[in-house]
Amino acid sequence: xxxxxxxxxxxxxxxxxxxxxxxxxxxxxxxxxxxxxxxxxxxxxxxxxxxxxxxxxxxxxxxxxxxxxxxxxxxxxxxxxxxxxxxxxxxxxxxxxxxxxxxxxxxxxxxxxxxxxxxxxxxxxxxxxxxxxxxxxxxxxxxxxxxxxxxxxxxxxxxxxxxxxxxxxxxxxxxxxxxxxxxxxxxxxxxxxxxxxxxxxxxxxxxxxxxxxxxxxxxxxxxxxxxxxxxxxxxxxxxxxxxxxxxxxxxxxxxxxxxxxxxxxxxxxxxxxxxxxxxxxxxxxxxxxxxxxxxxxxxxxxxxxxxxxxxxxxxxxxxxxxxxxxxxxxxxxxxxxxxxxxxxxxxxxxxxxxx
Numbered sequence: 001x002x003x004x005x006x007x008x009x010x011x012x013x014x015x016x017x018x019x020x021x022x023x024x025x026x027x028x029x030x031x032x033x034x035x036x037x038x039x040x041x042x043x044x045x046x047x048x049x050x051x052x053x054x055x056x057x058x059x060x061x062x063x064x065x066x067x068x069x070x071x072x073x074x075x076x077x078x079x080x081x082x083x084x085x086x087x088x089x090x091x092x093x094x095x096x097x098x099x100x101x102x103x104x105x106x107x108x109x110x111x112x113x114x115x116x117x118x119x120x121x122x123x124x125x126x127x128x129x130x131x132x133x134x135x136x137x138x139x140x141x142x143x144x145x146x147x148x149x150x151x152x153x154x155x156x157x158x159x160x161x162x163x164x165x166x167x168x169x170x171x172x173x174x175x176x177x178x179x180x181x182x183x184x185x186x187x188x189x190x191x192x193x194x195x196x197x198x199x200x201x202x203x204x205x206x207x208x209x210x211x212x213x214x215x216x217x218x219x220x221x222x223x224x225x226x227x228x229x230x231x232x233x234x235x236x237x238x239x240x241x242x243x244x245x246x247x248x249x250x251x252x253x254x255x256x257x258x259x260x261x262x263x264x265x266x267x268x269x270x271x272x273x274x275x276x277x278x279x280x281x282x283x284x285x286x287x288x289x290x291x292x293x294x295x296x297x298x299x300x301x302x303x304x305x306x307x308x309x310x311x312x313x314x315x316x317x318x319x320x321x322x323x324x325x326x327x328x329x330x331x332x333x334x335x336x337x338x339x340x341x342x343x344x345x346x347x348x349x350x351x352x353x354x355x
Contacts, residue, residue, distance in 0.1 A: 005169050007122035008237065009110045010144045010152035011129060013089065014161035016106035017046035020085055021075045023138045031073055038062055038074035041251050041333070045077055049161055061296075082106075085137055092132045096125055099237045107156075109149050111237035126164055147172065148233035153185045172231040177204040186224060194218075203229060246282045248272045249336030255294045257331040259323075265335055266323060270316045273337045283308050286341035287315060289322040292334035301325045309339050 013019070017035040022028045032051035036044045042062030054069035066072055086105045093100045096119075099111035112125050119125050126143040133141050144155025146167040158165040167175050181200055182192040198217060200206050206214075206229040214222030227233065250269050256262050277283075287309055288302040301322040309315055319337055 005113075005147050006111065007113045007125075008146060008149055008152040009112055009122055009126050009129070010149070010156040011093070011108055011110065011126070011133075012142050012144075012156045012160075013106035013133075014140045014142055015046060015048050015052075016085075016139075017077060017082055018048040018051070018075075019139050020082055021078075022048060024081070025075075028073065028075070032056070032069050032071060033073045033075055034062070034065055035075050035077045036062060037076075038066075041253055042074070043251065085139070088136050089133055089141075092129060092136060095132070096129060099239055101237045101239060109152065109237045123164070123166055130162075130164065148231075149235055149237065150185055150228050150233040151175075151231070154179070154183065157183075175203075176229065176231055177202065177207065179203045181206060184225075184228065186221075186228070191218070191221075244342070245284065245338050245340035246273065246276050246280050247336060247338035248276055249290065249334055251334045252332070255331035255333050257328060259328060262328075262332065262335065263320060263323065266319050266337075267316060269335055269337050270312060270319055273339065274310075274312050274315060277310065277339060282339065283310070283343045284339040284341050285309060285343055286339065287318045287322065288338040288340065289319055289326070290334070290336035290338070291323075291326050291332050292336075293329070294331045294333050296333075298334075299326055304341055308343055315339075 018033055021033060021035060030050060031048070032054060033048045034044045034051055034056060035046040036042050040063055044056060044058055044060045044062060044065050046058050047056040047065070051069055051072055056065045056069050056072060062074065082105060090100065090102065090108070093108055093110055096117060097110050097112050097115050101109040103109065112122050115125060117125070119128075122145045126145055130141050130143060133139060140162040142156050142160045142163040144152045144158065144165050146152045146155055147169050151167050151172065155165040155167050156163070180202055181187055181195050182189070184203070187195070194217070195206070200209065206225060209226070211223065211226045214226045216222070218225060248269060250265055252265065256265070285306065285308060286302055286304040288300055290298060290300050292298040303318060303322060305318065309318070315337070
């Protein structure tokens with residue numbers, strides 16, 4: 001007998017933040033809305049499908065969104081409400097399997113190879129999950145089903161919104177070969193552009209490249225691209241997914257070019273980061289700074305230290321050191337700090353206790 005094929009489902013809520021707002025406020029239904037700030041410094045956190053028809057997207061400056069969709073309605077985000085609905089959705093997932101790996105507040109992988117309801121088909125499970133989400137929350141979700149996480153993730157985007165798409169084992173090879181390279185999960189715009197320059201436009205083109213070629217062109221990521229081109233993704237659905245970082249960022253009310261004013265905000269950003277570190281319990285030793293210029297270009301700088309980053313003066317000193325490495329070639333609109341590189345919990349650490 002051959003090895004049992006895994007049954008992996010990726011569930012992704014449809015325009016989650018915007019859909020919650022439309023559900024809670026009937027006056028917003030069937031209208032183009034954006035969750036986020038409407039001011040000149042605002043950024044779209046989420047857009048309804050009615051707004052997306054005009055080209056409004058998440059992470060887009062609100063000023064551009066308003067130009068694309070003059071009738072756009074801005075709604076202030078309510079993150080406590082989104083978390084409340086997310087918990088309802090996650091509880092539904094656990095009705096079917098304990099192998100649930102949340103990717104964010106509104107999406108997760110589920111391994112239903114062996115499921116609690118003994119349903120024979122992953123399609124039936126996905127259909128029932130979608131129905132339960134609709135029944136409990138009033139929202140729609142899209143689901144993708146296949147033999148691994150890579151393919152399930154792609155499948156969930158295939159028929160949005162309220163979609164259900166299956167890539168069965170016998171169709172995996174053909175599906176990957178015809179798939180445009182910029183649709184590959186894990187291939188962003190910069191990588192896609194580089195692949196295009198190398199003559200790689202579809203999965204079939206990627207599949208023809210050797211491991212050595214891809215590693216030479218893309219480093220460690222080349223191994224991943226080589227494997228997914230063959231339809232190989234052995235990553236398990238990990239129910240104990242470990243947080244990899246804690247971050248915070250501030251968008252200024254007006255662009256700043258004075259380094260002293262920027263350093264003043266850096267203090268507030270570092271204080272916010274420390275609060276988030278304590279709340280999450282995350283312990284890391286790499287600090288990164290992100291600077292976004294007024295033209296929306298951005299740069300990052302990072303440094304790793306030997307001990308845990310858990311003190312304000314320690315974080316602020318390192319943040320200022322990193323900021324000094326950034327050229328202020330023009331004014332900046334956003335400043336962010338991230339702690340990553342989790343410490344090895346099995347090794348003794350130099351800890352500072354708060355009394």
